[in-house]
Amino acid sequence: xxxxxxxxxxxxxxxxxxxxxxxxxxxxxxxxxxxxxxxxxxxxxxxxxxxxxxxxxxxxxxxxxxxxxxxxxxxxxxxxxxxxxxxxxxxxxxxxxxxxxxxxxxxxxxxxxxxxxxxxxxxxxxxxxxxxxxxxxxxxxxxxxxxxxxxxxxxxxxxxxxxxxxxxxxxxxxxxxxxxxxxxxxxxxxxxxxxxxxxxxxxxxxxxxxxxxxxxxxxxxxxxxxxxxxxxxxxxxxxxxxxxxxxxxxxxxxxxxxxxxxxxxxxxxxxxxxxxxxxxxxxxxxxxxxxxxxxxxxxxxxxxxxxxxxxxxxxxxxxxxxxxxxxxxxxxxxxxxxxxxxxxxxxxxxxxxxxxxxxxxxxxxxxxxxxxxxxxxxxxxxxxxxxxxxxxxxxxxxxxxxxxxx
Amino acid sequence: xxxxxxxxxxxxxxxxxxxxxxxxxxxxxxxxxxxxxxxxxxxxxxxxxxxxxxxxxxxxxxxxxxxxxxxxxxxxxxxxxxxxxxxxxxxxxxxxxxxxxxxxxxxxxxxxxxx
Numbered sequence: 001x002x003x004x005x006x007x008x009x010x011x012x013x014x015x016x017x018x019x020x021x022x023x024x025x026x027x028x029x030x031x032x033x034x035x036x037x038x039x040x041x042x043x044x045x046x047x048x049x050x051x052x053x054x055x056x057x058x059x060x061x062x063x064x065x066x067x068x069x070x071x072x073x074x075x076x077x078x079x080x081x082x083x084x085x086x087x088x089x090x091x092x093x094x095x096x097x098x099x100x101x102x103x104x105x106x107x108x109x110x111x112x113x114x115x116x117x118x119x120x121x122x123x124x125x126x127x128x129x130x131x132x133x134x135x136x137x138x139x140x141x142x143x144x145x146x147x148x149x150x151x152x153x154x155x156x157x158x159x160x161x162x163x164x165x166x167x168x169x170x171x172x173x174x175x176x177x178x179x180x181x182x183x184x185x186x187x188x189x190x191x192x193x194x195x196x197x198x199x200x201x202x203x204x205x206x207x208x209x210x211x212x213x214x215x216x217x218x219x220x221x222x223x224x225x226x227x228x229x230x231x232x233x234x235x236x237x238x239x240x241x242x243x244x245x246x247x248x249x250x251x252x253x254x255x256x257x258x259x260x261x262x263x264x265x266x267x268x269x270x271x272x273x274x275x276x277x278x279x280x281x282x283x284x285x286x287x288x289x290x291x292x293x294x295x296x297x298x299x300x301x302x303x304x305x306x307x308x309x310x311x312x313x314x315x316x317x318x319x320x321x322x323x324x325x326x327x328x329x330x331x332x333x334x335x336x337x338x339x340x341x342x343x344x345x346x347x348x349x350x351x352x353x354x355x356x357x358x359x360x361x362x363x364x365x366x367x368x369x370x371x372x373x374x375x376x377x378x379x380x381x382x383x384x385x386x387x388x389x390x391x392x393x394x395x396x397x398x399x400x401x402x403x404x405x406x
Numbered sequence: 407x408x409x410x411x412x413x414x415x416x417x418x419x420x421x422x423x424x425x426x427x428x429x430x431x432x433x434x435x436x437x438x439x440x441x442x443x444x445x446x447x448x449x450x451x452x453x454x455x456x457x458x459x460x461x462x463x464x465x466x467x468x469x470x471x472x473x474x475x476x477x478x479x480x481x482x483x484x485x486x487x488x489x490x491x492x493x494x495x496x497x498x499x500x501x502x503x504x505x506x507x508x509x510x511x512x513x514x515x516x517x518x519x520x521x
Binding site: 112161162 | 515
C-alpha cells in the first residue's frame, strides 16, 4: 500500500464520522469524503501531505458536501436543515473531545443490522476500504457487496439508527457487538472460510481497527476502562504473531511443530503487555481469557515447555464466561496434554459438533494417539471433507496417509 | 420524531404457560399501554381478532374479488400492533422490548415512510 493510500485509510473513518455528525447523512458523508480524497490524490503528491491530513480532508469534504446540497435544488429543504445544523453546532468542547468515530462504530455495528452487513459497513466507512476491496476479501461479486452496503445505509437512515455512544446501561452489550464484528473480520482473514488459509489484508485491517477502537475508548474517559477492548487486540496480535510459521509449503503446521523463530517477537511483546495490563484490572471477559491462553503458548520457547495446566485452567474460566461446545472442544485438546488422550476423547465424543471439521480433526488426532488407527482414518476422512482451506486439507491428508496400516 | 409500527406476531399455539400467565400478560399489556400513553409515545394500538376472521378484498382487476380468510396462509399472523412515536430506532426498540415482554410475543419494528 502506498503512503497516500495508508493515510487515506487511517483518516477515512474520522472524516466520514465528523461529516455524518454534522450533516446527519451517511451517504452524503461518504460521497463527500470520496471527493475530498480525489482532491488530495491530485494535490498531495506535488504539494506534500498537510500537517493535519484529517483536518484538511474534513474541511475539503465539508465544502464538497455543502456544494452538493446547494447544487441539488430538489433537496432545498435539506439545505435549510444543514445550514441550521451547522449554525447550531456548538463550538468544539475544550474538555476531552468525544471521538466522532466512536459514534460511527456503534452505528455500523448496530444490532438491527445483520452481522455480515455490520462487517461490510465497518470496513467501508471506518476502515476506508473500497467496495471492490471488501468484495475481493470476502470473495463475493462487487455488485453484491455494493448492494449490501447501500441497503445497510438505507436502513440506518430510514429506521433512524442513531449516531450515539450507547448509554452506560447498554454499553456492555453494544460494545460486545462491536468487538464481535472486529473479530469476525479477523477470523475471516485468519481462518479463510472461503478457500484460502490466510488473507493478511483482513487480519491487518482488523488489528488496525481494534487499535483505533482502543485509542477512541482511552480518549473517552467517561466510558471508564473497558478491558475487553485490550483483550481483543491482544488476542489478535498473539494469533497474528504466529502467521509466518503457520503454513509451510501449502500445508498447515500445527502449533507444536511450528518454527518458533518465525514468530513475530514485537507482536508477542505487545500482546503480552496488553494481556498483563488488562488481567490486572480483574474484570475478565472471553477475549481477555482467550488472549491469556494464547499468551501461554507464545510464552513457551518450544512446544514441550507449554504450561498445559495453565491452559486448562484458563479454558475452565472461559467455559464459565462463554460456554459453548467449541470452547469445550478446545479445552479437551489441552486436557489431552495433561491427562492423556483417552480422558480427552471422553470429553470430545459427546459434543454435538458433528458438522464441524475441527471436531473430526481433534477426534482423529486423539484416536491416532490411542493407536485406534482405523477409527482415526475414518475421522480424518470426515475432517478432510469438511475442512475450510486447502492448507488444512493438505495437513489432514498428510496425517491420514501417515497412519500405520492395519 | 419518527412513527414506528410495532407489529405483534402470533405464532401457532399459545405463548402462555398457563391461564394465570395469560391473565397476567393481559394485565401487563394494559399497564404497558398506559405507560406509553402517559409518556407520549402512543399514537394508536390494539389487538386483532383471529386471523380466520379476516377478509381480503382485491380490486386490482376489473371485478373486485372478496375472499374469506387471511391474505397469507402462514403460521405466523399479525395479532395486533402499536404505532408509536420515538426519536430514533434505539428508543423504538426499547419500547418494543417492553411491549414484547408484556404481551409474550415477538414484536417487529418498522418505521413509517417520512413523506
